[in-house]
Amino acid sequence: MNLLLDQLQPYPFEKLRDLYAGTSPPAGLSEIKLHIGEPQHPTPQFIKDVLIANLGGLASYPATNGSDDLRRAIAEWIAQRYGIPAPDIATQVLPVAGSREALFAIAQAVIERKHRQPVVISPNPFYQIYEGAALLAGARPFFLNTLPENDFRLDWARVPEEVWADCQLVYLCSPGNPTGKVMAQEEWQTLFELSDRHGFVIAADECYSEIYFDGDAPPLGGLQAARRIGRDDYRNLVMFSSLSKRSNVPGMRSGFVAGDAAILKKFWLYRTYHGCALSPPVQAASAAAWRDEAHVEENRRLYVEKFAQVTPIVARHLDTALPDAGFYLWADVSPTGLSDTEFTRRLRAQYNVTVLPGSYLGRDADGINPGRDFVRIALVAGLAECRTAGERIAAFCESL
Ligand SMILES: Cc1ncc(COP(=O)(O)O)c(C=O)c1O
Structure with missing residues (x-):
């Protein structure tokens, strides 16, 4: 086998599965997934139509x-x-x-x-x-x-x-x-x-x-x-x-x-x-x-609205701000006194919101892992769900 394969690290989502092992989220709260950068807005119909029309x-x-x-x-x-x-x-x-x-x-x-x-x-x-x-x-x-x-x-x-x-x-x-x-x-x-x-x-x-x-x-x-x-x-x-x-x-x-x-x-x-x-x-x-740009403008409008509503809620407790672009809030959790992994684990265990520990996205360099202390919150779910997630994150921080 190619020995170089042994140098590959597990993907962050595998590490997350291990982090969650042995804990289960509260039964009464729906899961809100903000750990993975997968857009969850619907695919525009015209794209599906062209795909089907060209199956030949x-x-x-x-x-x-x-x-x-x-x-x-x-x-x-x-x-x-x-x-x-x-x-x-x-x-x-x-x-x-x-x-x-x-x-x-x-x-x-x-x-x-x-x-x-x-x-x-x-x-x-x-x-x-x-x-x-x-x-x-x-x-x-x-x-x-x-x-x-x-x-x-x-x-x-x-x-x-x-x-x-x-x-x-x-x-x-x-x-x-x-x-x-x-x-x-x-x-x-x-x-x-x-x-x-x-x-x-x-x-x-x-x-x-x-x-x-x-x-x-x-x-x-x-x-x-x-x-x-x-x-x-x-x-x-x-x-x-x-x-x-x-x-x-x-x-x-x-x-x-x-x-x-x-x-x-x-x-x-x-x-x-x-x-x-x-x-x-x-x-x-x-x-x-x-x-086509019309669907891209509409897509952008949804993100603008989500970030406008959710950023101030999260920023009440964590050090974060509207990014230049993209769909992630990169939030410093050190004001809570928890590490990024502990924050992530307990947020899911208590409020069923999944985010990604920043350290999983970084490597030690210059003596630090620059992702440590941060979590990545992907605002990929719908507006209402993202808002609810923001409120749950705020409630979690207040409970600490
Ligand atoms: C920074 C970055 N680059 C590239 C990709 C890959 O995207 P795709 O292969 O869907 O174009 C991703 C996906 O999450 C990403 O976050």
């Missing part, structure tokens, strides 16, 4: 790079969303079966195994796929803490020179999971300069880009940041986007990668062998979803 496509093998129509829909969406020229659909856009598989696969395609072990830089706390992708590609993850004292920004200056020297890939997540932080133009600029100097690839995970709270200020994207400073070839940059959260279709498995044509050419080659082309009906439904 099941009779053919799909191309790895998808249909021209899907790549055109994605390129037009990028142009309209970021106010930049549409990327070339022949070389700069690749549909993927959800951003998760692509975030994993990019490391396998990019990492060159050398005498000195390559390094992959990841934010900390982070989406666990980055770590697994790095390890299985034979690289060493380097974790860069995002901390409240630094307003959860990625501080590139904290990466030592010798780490940059071996770095081949940097993952970043903007808007961030779990912090909701959006990277600013200056931070992108610094990262681009570092990439020019050290030659690493930037994998920008932007799957939460369409969930934000100020309709006039959508989160800055990586391609947009590159264009603003004339990096029109997006050199060494690939961004990952997804329909899962934007269009409430996590089960459809559909997203895209866009950016540097030279990287995408190799990535396409890798993917031909990996065998992860999107089924033709999924491609058709995806093209329709990328071409």
Whole structure:
């Protein structure tokens, strides 16, 4: 067996199951699940209709790079969303079966195994796929803490020179999971300069880009940041986007990668062998979803309402605030005197609300696990349920 598999950590949800072992929630209270980042709003009917209308496509093998129509829909969406020229659909856009598989696969395609072990830089706390992708590609993850004292920004200056020297890939997540932080133009600029100097690839995970709270200020994207400073070839940059959260279709498995044509050419080659082309009906439904913004605006409206109602309730007892974007409240539980795991365990045992301990999303780096003291609350349920969850969290805190 591949010995590298032994380095993989259990997924946070497995750790959560172990945490809950031997306790049961109160019988009289319905369960409210806010631990997993799975959107629970309904899938728009028109997406289902297009999927069904294209079932005839099941009779053919799909191309790895998808249909021209899907790549055109994605390129037009990028142009309209970021106010930049549409990327070339022949070389700069690749549909993927959800951003998760692509975030994993990019490391396998990019990492060159050398005498000195390559390094992959990841934010900390982070989406666990980055770590697994790095390890299985034979690289060493380097974790860069995002901390409240630094307003959860990625501080590139904290990466030592010798780490940059071996770095081949940097993952970043903007808007961030779990912090909701959006990277600013200056931070992108610094990262681009570092990439020019050290030659690493930037994998920008932007799957939460369409969930934000100020309709006039959508989160800055990586391609947009590159264009603003004339990096029109997006050199060494690939961004990952997804329909899962934007269009409430996590089960459809559909997203895209866009950016540097030279990287995408190799990535396409890798993917031909990996065998992860999107089924033709999924491609058709995806093209329709990328071409419609009305359902995305409605989706956003629901999140705006939930965050407006729930954030102040939770913030009465925990240190939290409206994130820049995304659908997580990242809440410091230290005012309660409980650890993140104890808070999580007792909240479920007493109030049947499930959240995720922040330490499960982080690793020890620089002497701390930066997720410790935090819980991640995913406001993915309906408005009434999220509100009830907020009230139960407040009641729990008051009971302590
Ligand atoms: C930060 C982050 N990136 C990527 C994904 C994967 O999303 P999908 O594969 O559905 O596009 C998730 C899912 O929760 C996520 O939280």
